[in-house]
Amino acid sequence: MRAKAAAGKRVHLVDMYPSVAVSDLPDGIHPNAAGYSKMATTWYNALKAVPGSIGGDDPQPPAGGPCTATPRIVGSWNGGFQGEVTVTNSGTAAFTGWTAKFSLPSGQGITQIWGGTATGTGSVTVQNVAYNGALGAGASTTFGFLVSGPGAASLGAATCTSP
Structure with a gap:
């Protein structure tokens, strides 16, 4: 990741920790359906914050x-x-x-x-x-x-x- 950032690439981190509760990990590692839904929402919101990452470069709603x-x-x-x-x-x-x-x-x-x-x-x-x-x-x-x-x-x- 540091190498890509040093090469001028845009790098964005998405922190799942606050989004997925322990109760969403029935075996302690893999998420259940609710966990996957929370992860998807977190990823989507992170991508929405990056101009041009979803649906092209049109910033208009x-x-x-x-x-x-x-x-x-x-x-x-x-x-x-x-x-x-x-x-x-x-x-x-x-x-x-x-x-x-x-x-x-x-x-x-x-x-x-x-x-x-x-x-x-x-x-x-x-x-x-x-x-x-x-x-x-x-x-x-x-x-x-x-x-x-x-x-x-x-x-x-x-x-x-x-x-």
């Missing part, structure tokens, strides 16, 4: 304003779990309408949702409903859902776009 989506598992049981995603307007202007996307493991699917309209299995797309689509700058809303299917409770990193 997407049309309609930026938004973020933060998933979490609320509870789990054998054969399913409850999850929620918080959608936040991270821009400086209000927007109307948002779309969040995240992934579920193979064989798992949403059986019930509130605060959004879901389509897809595996790769899930959720759009706002009439009462929670308008978000002022800094405002947020949350949608929740139930998932059933085999395997451990797991949510992939979520993305958000606004029209």
Whole structure:
């Protein structure tokens, strides 16, 4: 790394330590699904801070304003779990309408949702409903859902776009 920096290459360090808790490492070494999700979010945020590293060199936010989506598992049981995603307007202007996307493991699917309209299995797309689509700058809303299917409770990193 020092040699690359000395050669004029840009080097960026990403510290995972504060992002991944010991509880996210069931065997003490390898992360579980929640750990991988936290790692992905940390990497993504680090890359967003480097101009031109994601989506080319255009520093302009997407049309309609930026938004973020933060998933979490609320509870789990054998054969399913409850999850929620918080959608936040991270821009400086209000927007109307948002779309969040995240992934579920193979064989798992949403059986019930509130605060959004879901389509897809595996790769899930959720759009706002009439009462929670308008978000002022800094405002947020949350949608929740139930998932059933085999395997451990797991949510992939979520993305958000606004029209």
